[in-house]
Amino acid sequence: MTARDKLLEAAVKLIRTNGFAATSVDQLCGEAGVTKGAFFHHFASKEALGVAAADYWSASTGAFFAGAPFHHYPRAIDRVLGYLDLRIALIAGPPQSFSCVAGTMVQEAFLSSEAIRFACAASISGNADALEPDIALAMAEADVAGTTAASLARHVQTVIQGAFILAKADGEAEAAATARDALQHLRRYFTLLFKIEDHDAD
């Protein structure tokens, strides 16, 4: 494992915990167990590390969800609900262990760094895009009108990001339950919109 990879993993951990601005280059190096020379050998600036961290986050989460078993469900709506159930199941422990690097970083850097904003937007859009085809299929099957698959896919990400904020505001003890509760409302929205009898629950 190269110094670059160690720095990216340290970045994910520290940005989730303290945010981007409050994380110093020295902290990053300490957490990764490398020196400052290594940092600036691999990244031109702290901002470049932020961009790389967002890309790294996109790639690793994208690969995880792409390989999840819900993709094998035959009905499109079940694949969509399967994604939501997986997201709910992933929420456990303190917020820094289930929250999103891109969502955290874009809040702080959306105006100060166009490059970071763009990388975070790509990460969030990537998650939405992966969901959109199944939502489009499910909409056609259930004859849903009044919105688009792209808009619904983005709304899923909206609720997930909002859930992380409410979870952070709650104490560590209630954080996970708060986030799961929000995603249950999102799930209920889908069952109402797609007019399905639901068996699964929390």
Next chain:
Amino acid sequence: MTARDKLLEAAVKLIRTNGFAATSVDQLCGEAGVTKGAFFHHFASKEALGVAAADYWSASTGAFFAGAPFHHYPRAIDRVLGYLDLRIALIAGPPQSFSCVAGTMVQEAFLSSEAIRFACAASISGNADALEPDIALAMAEADVAGTTAASLARHVQTVIQGAFILAKADGEAEAAATARDALQHLRRYFTLLFKIEDHDAD
């Protein structure tokens, strides 16, 4: 207008724009047009300013929504939808002019400052609590089961916070439309859950 008030208004503006950690005490003083002496006369630390800014935000937004005209609608569900329509109407311009100070700050400080986390949680809960009685009434009238008024009220805040993140990730040109789109989904969730024929739209 005292130096304290000027500092609190500067804090709201700068925290929304750059976040809490990236805003320095000197910047705050510059924006407010006061000196550092005045800052530390009124606030024991930068953290204390953060707490005071969250409280100030709670008070001013709380008063604004408490005085809004939707409270005079006779039916509870119309008051709930009226709140959502008002929130949608308030979204315009760049993210830093419609986003939430508490949501922004709690992301960065939820672990590093318990006092700030608590003040932000109070601000978000305050908005939810103001909504809860009308939701409870509407639930009783429409015979809604499977969730609670408190949970639904918190979900409204969840979607609002998530909408701000997606808006920040989008460029300034699309930010407002993105956030409004998310709140339209929330509104649709309510109309489905409360089984009402809807006339109003975006």
Next chain:
DNA sequence: GACGACATACCAACCAGTCGGTATGCAGTG
């Protein structure tokens, strides 16, 4: 012996917070 992958030493700018001081107002006292 050239090059990529690091390490060490260092720097100017900036950071939160301190401190000695001034201006103003107000309550008490003679």
Next chain:
DNA sequence: CACTGCATACCGACTGGTTGGTATGTCGTC
């Protein structure tokens, strides 16, 4: 009314530590 005592509001130079970033050197490998 004049004077004293003291609190509040504010000023701005200063400090010690931290920041992101740089310059230079060393080591192993092709």
